[in-house]
Amino acid sequence: MKRWSIIFAVVFVLSGVVWAADKTFQEIDKNKDGKLSMEEFDREALRVFNEHDKNHDGALDQSEFSQIKGANSKFEDLDTNKDGKVDMKELQDAAIKKFNQLDQNRNNYLTDDDLKCSPRYKPEASPLYDIYF
Numbered sequence: 414m415k416r417w418s419i420i421f422a423v424v425f426v427l428s429g430v431v432w433a434a435d436k437t438f439q440e441i442d443k444n445k446d447g448k449l450s451m452e453e454f455d456r457e458a459l460r461v462f463n464e465h466d467k468n469h470d471g472a473l474d475q476s477e478f479s480q481i482k483g484a485n486s487k488f489e490d491l492d493t494n495k496d497g498k499v500d501m502k503e504l505q506d507a508a509i510k511k512f513n514q515l516d517q518n519r520n521n522y523l524t525d526d527d528l529k530c531s532p533r534y535k536p537e538a539s540p541l542y543d544i545y546f
């Protein structure tokens with residue numbers, strides 16, 4: 414009885430990990446063509462941005478930014494005009510640079526293989542954080 418519940422728990426955890434990674438790619442890939450466009454990243458980024466902009470001032474301050482789980486970037490690096498906040502424009506400028514670096518064949522899409530070339534790539538994390546945040 415006990416052994417079965419351990420096996421069940423292990424299978425459950427493993428399938429959860431695989432499922433979570435798949436889900437994040439597919440969540441961003443709204444048109445389900447297996448490739449991520451900058452527009453798809455923008456849309457997902459805006460959703461995360463609005464969710465964390467608790468005081469609705471159109472920017473993330475340091476404490477709001479620190480609540481983004483999985484964020485890869487330093488707040489100071491994203492805040493290019495040094496006003497103590499990161500707005501969508503600053504995020505987008507940085508994101509476009511990272512997107513273009515990873516888009517090796519310049520077709521304006523990122524595939525799973527492109528993303529794996531990112532120095533920021535983490536298999537368990539959403540591809541959103543390879544580009545944004």
Ligand SMILES: [Ca+2]
Nearest residue numbers: 442446448449
């Ligand atoms: Ca797509």
Ligand SMILES: [Ca+2]
Nearest residue numbers: 466470472473
């Ligand atoms: Ca805010």
Ligand SMILES: [Ca+2]
Nearest residue numbers: 492496498499
């Ligand atoms: Ca700023």
